[in-house]
Amino acid sequence: MTQEHSILSTIEPELADTIVANRRDIFTRYAKAAGVLTSAPLVLALASNQAFGQGLPQQITDVLNFALTLEYLEAAFYDQGNKSGVIPSEYRSVFRTIGGHETAHVKLLKGVLGSAAVAAPGVDFTAGGKYADVWENFDTFLTLSQTFEDLGVAAYKGQAGNLMGSKEVLTVALQIHSVEARHASEVRRIGLKFGWSGAFDKPMSKSAVLAAATPFLA
């Protein structure tokens, strides 16, 4: 109990309580499945060593670490971007707000995962030189921002089904998912586009998301 308390101490008490309560429920339900390691994705290989440390089923830990990796990427992108001077003054409050949310998502997910959390990946936002002017050219910065936000929306959506074993974790993921969609819309707007690409957003599989994110992981 004390361990659980410390693990969840960075998130709201109310939320921590429900996650702890629910964890018992899903632990029982998924105990068998969780005992079997699912194949850890390339980028998240680190996680498999620490699998299950927090008592969350492996399936859920995997999803949360996948999400955390994307959030690390986004948080680092806006952290650097907001310091770089690439953002015109009229858009700074938007990107500061977005960056604050991504940093909060990292903190939240790390808090839920505890010692099972993956470490922050190395990043290269030039993608090996393809976007060499990302910190000087606002159009390039905007392109990457939109890519990361739309990717985040599709990634969370694609994982929702894997979180159905925990109502509380699913709800938190949905509460992040819609924030990423708000970001995506506003970033597109700054790029003089509509905030959407249709009436329905499509989910993406984990492998497709990782393929899109990999060029930015050093």
Place this chain on the structure above:
Amino acid sequence: MQSARGLSRRHLLKWTGAAGTLAVAGAFLPNFGISAALGAELGDGDIGVLNYAYALEQLEAAFYTQALQNPFGGMQVNDERILVQIRDHEIAHRDFLKGALGRQAIPSLEVDFSAVDFSSRASVLGTADVFENLGVAAYNGAGQLISNPDYLVAAGSIVSVEARHAAAIADLLRPFSAEAAGRGNVDHKGLDKALLPSQVLPKAAPFIVTEVTAATLP
């Protein structure tokens, strides 16, 4: 109680949960002989959740349809282009849900936007802001109530578009502001709101004449 305020029936809360609030309230209300015939019980389980979403999408679609039939004075091209797209999305959401529900769909709801001043940009966009953010919170809170993973992904495909709308409306109200990136709706943990049907339906009820009941949804 609300009935003591002498509000007309159409503005009274007409939603009830399992506690049977409606039956109590109804005893104090004049029966105009219309609403009872138009009552809509959302139903159980996934059907109840889909009908709940269908009710909200009906409300949104009707709102934007009316807003564009009665354009406010000085509607800019940008306002109109965005509102037209949002209207079309809401109609697509409504029709998608109706199709998915088939014969289990609730009837078309009678709406009441008498509280909205359609000649006023602030009133129309302010109402849109309320509806979009309510929609986001409603879908976020309803995800955990869904049993069928396909329905969860479908709901996810809609909710992120609602969040994109919310940001676009916020941007029309305050261009390139922190609010357009989510401030005001996103908390310090970086989370959007998640509300249960029992929290959402009372907020929608002033705009819905038809009695919408949700006997088994939380």
